[in-house]
Amino acid sequence: MATLSSYRPAPGSIPTKPGVYRFRDAKGRVIYVGKAKSLRPRLSSYFQDIGNLHPRTATMVTTGASVEWTVVDTEVEALQLEYSWIKEFDPRFNVKYRDDKSYPWLAVTVGDEFPRVMVGRGAKRKGTRYFGPYSHAWAIRETVDLLLRVFPMRSCSNGVFKRSAQIGRPCLLGYIDKCAAPCVGNVTPEEHREIVDDFCDFMGGNTTAFVKRVEREMYAASEELDFEKAARLRDDLGALTKALEKQAVVLGDGTDADVIALAEDPLEVAVQIFYVRGGRIRGQRGWVADRSDDSDTAGLVQEFLLQLYGGADPDAGDTIPREVLVPALPPDHTVMEELLGERRGSRVAIRVPQRGDKRDLQETVASNAAQALALHKTKRASDLTTRNRALEEIQQSLGLDEVPLRIECYDVSNLQGTEVVASMVVFEDGLPRKSEYRRFVIRGVDGQNDVASMHEVITRRFRRLLDEQSKNGMEVQAAPPAGQDAPQAEPPGQPSSGPMLVDPDTGRPRKFAYAPSLVVVDGGPPQVAAAQQALAELGVTDVPVCGLAKRLEEVWLPGEEDPVIMARTSEGLYLLQRIRDEAHRFAITHHRNRRSKSMVESTLDDVPGLGEVRRKTLLKHFGSLKKLREAAVDEISLVPGIGPRTATAIKDAVAKADATRKTSPKAPTINTATGEIISDDE
Numbered sequence: 001m002a003t004l005s006s007y008r009p010a011p012g013s014i015p016t017k018p019g020v021y022r023f024r025d026a027k028g029r030v031i032y033v034g035k036a037k038s039l040r041p042r043l044s045s046y047f048q049d050i051g052n053l054h055p056r057t058a059t060m061v062t063t064g065a066s067v068e069w070t071v072v073d074t075e076v077e078a079l080q081l082e083y084s085w086i087k088e089f090d091p092r093f094n095v096k097y098r099d100d101k102s103y104p105w106l107a108v109t110v111g112d113e114f115p116r117v118m119v120g121r122g123a124k125r126k127g128t129r130y131f132g133p134y135s136h137a138w139a140i141r142e143t144v145d146l147l148l149r150v151f152p153m154r155s156c157s158n159g160v161f162k163r164s165a166q167i168g169r170p171c172l173l174g175y176i177d178k179c180a181a182p183c184v185g186n187v188t189p190e191e192h193r194e195i196v197d198d199f200c201d202f203m204g205g206n207t208t209a210f211v212k213r214v215e216r217e218m219y220a221a222s223e224e225l226d227f228e229k230a231a232r233l234r235d236d237l238g239a240l241t242k243a244l245e246k247q248a249v250v251l252g253d254g255t256d257a258d259v260i261a262l263a264e265d266p267l268e269v270a271v272q273i274f275y276v277r278g279g280r281i282r283g284q285r286g287w288v289a290d291r292s293d294d295s296d297t298a299g300l301v302q303e304f305l306l307q308l309y310g311g312a313d314p315d316a317g318d319t320i321p322r323e324v325l326v327p328a329l330p331p332d333h334t335v336m337e338e339l340l341g342e343r344r345g346s347r348v349a350i351r352v353p354q355r356g357d358k359r360d361l362q363e364t365v366a367s368n369a370a371q372a373l374a375l376h377k378t379k380r381a382s383d384l385t386t387r388n389r390a391l392e393e394i395q396q397s398l399g400l401d402e403v404p405l406r407i408e409c410y411d412v413s414n415l416q417g418t419e420v421v422a423s424m425v426v427f428e429d430g431l432p433r434k435s436e437y438r439r440f441v442i443r444g445v446d447g448q449n450d451v452a453s454m455h456e457v458i459t460r461r462f463r464r465l466l467d468e469q470s471k472n473g474m475e476v477q478a479a480p481p482a483g484q485d486a487p488q489a490e491p492p493g494q495p496s497s498g499p500m501l502v503d504p505d506t507g508r509p510r511k512f513a514y515a516p517s518l519v520v521v522d523g524g525p526p527q528v529a530a531a532q533q534a535l536a537e538l539g540v541t542d543v544p545v546c547g548l549a550k551r552l553e554e555v556w557l558p559g560e561e562d563p564v565i566m567a568r569t570s571e572g573l574y575l576l577q578r579i580r581d582e583a584h585r586f587a588i589t590h591h592r593n594r595r596s597k598s599m600v601e602s603t604l605d606d607v608p609g610l611g612e613v614r615r616k617t618l619l620k621h622f623g624s625l626k627k628l629r630e631a632a633v634d635e636i637s638l639v640p641g642i643g644p645r646t647a648t649a650i651k652d653a654v655a656k657a658d659a660t661r662k663t664s665p666k667a668p669t670i671n672t673a674t675g676e677i678i679s680d681d682e
Contacts, residue, residue, distance in 0.1 A: 007066045008047045014040040019071040020081045022089070023064035030089035032060050035082040037332075039069050056291065056568060060093045075335040076342070083310030095269065095289050095303050106131040106140045108200060113189055114161070114182045115196045116154045117144055131203045131277070148178040150214075150236040151199035153192065155179065211237065255279055257323040257358075258308075261366035262300055263373040264291070265577065270373035271304055272365050277321070286369065288376045302330035305350075309340055320344040325353050325362055377578060386571055387430030393572030394518070397564055398557065400544055404518035405429055409579045410461075410531070411522040412442070412453040413587040422457040423587035426516075427579050436514070437586060451530045454521055458534035465515060466538060516543060522580050524549040525556050532558040548580045614641050618650070629654050 019039045023032040036042035046053075046061050053061065072078050086094055107120035111127025119140050120130065148155060156164075156171055156179070164170050164183040174181035182192045202210050218233035259274040272286040295303065309320050320340050330336050333350050340348040353359040391403045407427045412420065426436035440460065442453045519535075521527045528547035535543060546564075547556040553573065554563035566573040621639045622628040628636075628650075636647035 004047050004050065004061060007064065009043065009067065014043050014069070015071050016040045017071045018073070018075050018078045019069050020078050020085060021067060021069040022085065022091075023060065023093075024066045024068070025063055026065040030085070030091050031063055032091050032093040033082055033085045033089065035075075035078040037075060037078075039071070043067065043069070056093075059568070063093075075332060076339045079306060079332075079335060079339050080310070083306050086307070087310070095291060095295070095300065104140055106144070106203065108196065110196065110200070114154050114192055116156070116161075117148075117199065118155065129200060131282070145178075146239045147199065147202070148173070149239050151195050151202070152178055152180040153195045153199055154182060156183075255323060255358075256321040257325055258321050259325045259358075259361050259365050260301070260304065261327050261362055261369045262297060262304075263366065263369035264297065264300065265373070265581065268373065268376070269300055270369045270376065271300075272369040272372060273308070274361065274365050275321075276361075284368070286372050288373060296328075298328040298331055301326045301328055302332065302336065305330060305336055305340075309343065320348060322346070322348060324348065324350045325358055326350060327362065327366065328352060387575070390430055390571035390575040393566070393570055394576065397555065397566050397570075397572060398518075398544065398546055400518065402517065404516075404544075406514060406516045407518045407520060407579055408461075408516040409520040409522065409583040410454065410457055411580070411583040411587040412450045412457070413584075420453055421587060422453060423583050424457070424461060425579065425583045425586055426514075427575075427582075430575055432582060439586070450523065451526045454523070454527045455530040455534045458519070458521075458531045459538065462535060462538050462540050462543075466540075519543055519545045520576060520579060520583075521545070521547045522583055523547050524554070528556045528558050548576050553577065614646075617641060 016038045018035075018037055020033065020035045021039060021043060022030050025031050034042070046057070046067075050058050050062070070081065072081060085091075105120045107118050108129045108131075109116045109118075109127065110129050120128070144155065154161065155173065160171055161183050164174075164181075168184055170179065170181035170184050170186070173179035174184070174186070180187040180192055180195060182189065187195075198210065214233055214237050218230050218237060221227075221230040221233060255276060256278065257276045259276060261272050263270045263272075268288055269291055270286065270288045272284065274284050275282045291300075305324070305326075320343055322344075324340070329350065329352055337348055337350050340350075353362050391405070394400070395403050405428060409425050409427075410422060412422045420442035422440040422442055424438040424440070426433045428436075438461070440457045442456055519531060521531050524547055528545060531545045531547075535541070535545065545558055548554075549556060549563070553566075555566060555573075555576065556563050566576075618628070618636075618639055622631060633644070633647045633651050636642055636650055637644045639647075642650070
């Protein structure tokens with residue numbers, strides 16, 4: 001392994017101008033490419049104490065054996081050169097989103113005598129009009145197949161067109177009325193050009209006028225008793241409607257935009273992009289990539305934009321839209337806008353939408369990205385061999401006596417020291433067992449104290465286990481090894497490890513009846529020490545404990561000064577992260593539900609005649625303060641026990657609370673577990 005001092009540039013030899021740098025390994029292969037406004041401070045940041053670097057950055061610089069750079073005049077040139085080098089060298093430590101395919105387009109060769117509609121890829125050609133881009137070529141073919149019955153223009157290749165003209169017989173599309181057959185003279189060039197113009201207008205967004213025209217022609221044919229023509233136009237109208245359903249209007253102002261969103265975790269990042277042209281979604285695409293450095297969301301967005309648009313042809317037209325909507329502005333967004341503007345030939349805006357349809361659309365794209373990342377993780381976790389390897393890696397890394405077949409993870413969530421809750425999630429054989437999940441409301445801790453809260457929840461969980469063991473009529477049984485049939489008291493197909501307690505009256509396991517093979521807490525040494533102390537106070541000595549810290553994904557063991565560093569590609573680390581993230585999600589959900597209930601109760605405290613029972617009934621009926629706020633008086637009066645007079649009083653109380661909230665200055669509410677701002681409507 002190379003040391004930083006072995007290839008660190010001499011002091012003062014690095015220029016302070018903009019440029020692009022490359023790290024090479026011992027065999028001369030480029031392993032990382034980056035750019036900087038000023039090369040000297042950026043490169044110097046790599047050659048500091050290795051302990052101060054992010055683990056992924058540390059791996060990169062220790063893998064490297066040399067560094068070189070190229071000075072450029074402007075930051076735009078640096079961006080262009082960075083993209084060229086990434087494309088040329090394919091560095092292993094750069095995040096790679098792109099696959100090796102170009103984007104498919106719907107192309108119409110308007111420069112030909114008889115224009116043809118087809119799927120196009122690669123560089124754009126003069127004399128051809130393009131629509132898209134689309135996510136897949138089959139999506140274009142589906143759309144064209146629907147529209148050819150309404151716009152029977154040529155779609156065959158030049159060879160087929162010439163052969164049909166020579167033999168005087170059209171191809172199959174001509175016989176089934178999906179082509180006007182200009183090859184055999186069924187229509188003149190002028191008539192075929194009118195069909196092409198109508199098709200281009202429809203694809204260009206002028207859909208309403210054309211649909212209304214077809215409707216008028218259909219009704220006119222029906223009034224003239226030409227039912228055959230009316231039926232044909234009815235079918236054409238159905239085809240147009242079906243084609244429009246595939247391209248829903250999402251932006252009423254007819255904007256051309258690419259809407260981008262990310263979903264990230266410490267190891268991977270999922271990116272989704274919706275292509276909106278003329279206000280309609282023309283296509284969608286997504287990638288999941290490994291994270292190889294410590295870039296934040298803004299840095300990841302910049303890398304993605306560079307890879308997405310860096311290879312665009314300057315004459316590509318709509319390849320780069322007028323507007324790019326992103327979740328966070330890139331660090332050099334003005335430079336990026338200048339680069340994209342040069343490639344497009346006109347101004348390009350990179351924005352973070354704040355409200356309205358564009359904000360709603362980006363939230364939809366973000367939801368798709370989150371689902372794509374979750375699906376990717378689920379597919380990865382569903383492999384039995386991978387799960388077994390993950391459990392074995394955890395056992396070896398933590399020095400456990402046996403494979404942790406049952407892992408329990410705990411997380412604490414609070415809102416500025418109020419509504420403190422905790423969660424317990426259970427994974428057995430590497431898969432979640434949601435029936436065993438538990439929620440806790442922390443009552444013995446004042447204010448924001450995650451360490452004390454962790455001590456309380458571990459104490460309560462294992463005290464329940466000990467209490468169950470000591471009850472009369474209970475017996476302790478050993479769970480079967482993984483892969484064998486579970487006893488009758490346990491749901492089939494759900495083996496676990498450790499002792500379990502079965503109620504002989506019902507034959508079912510009691511709550512908290514299983515002892516875990518490993519306890520994982522969300523946090524570092526303080527939380528681990530609190531959990532270990534709680535177990536020691538209860539006399540539980542055979543349950544190992546570890547903690548997973550979010551910042552650097554370090555695994556901490558009780559009493560150890562240094563963390564256990566698992567490889568970034570380790571399946572064991574991936575499983576621990578997935579368990580920790582699930583515990584965090586479960587805790588946040590519980591916290592938000594309790595916060596919503598408390599807000600309803602506090603708002604309705606002063607309503608005359610509304611006691612605790614009716615408040616609970618009201619909350620159960622509407623579910624949240626937001627839904628209650630939107631309900632009318634008549635809807636509220638339908639709740640059992642709520643009459644019209646009480647419903648009016650409830651509506652007035654909610655309106656008064658809203659008015660107070662809007663007029664009173666209030667600092668943003670921040671969730672201390674995540675750092676995110678939480679609105680009152682959550």
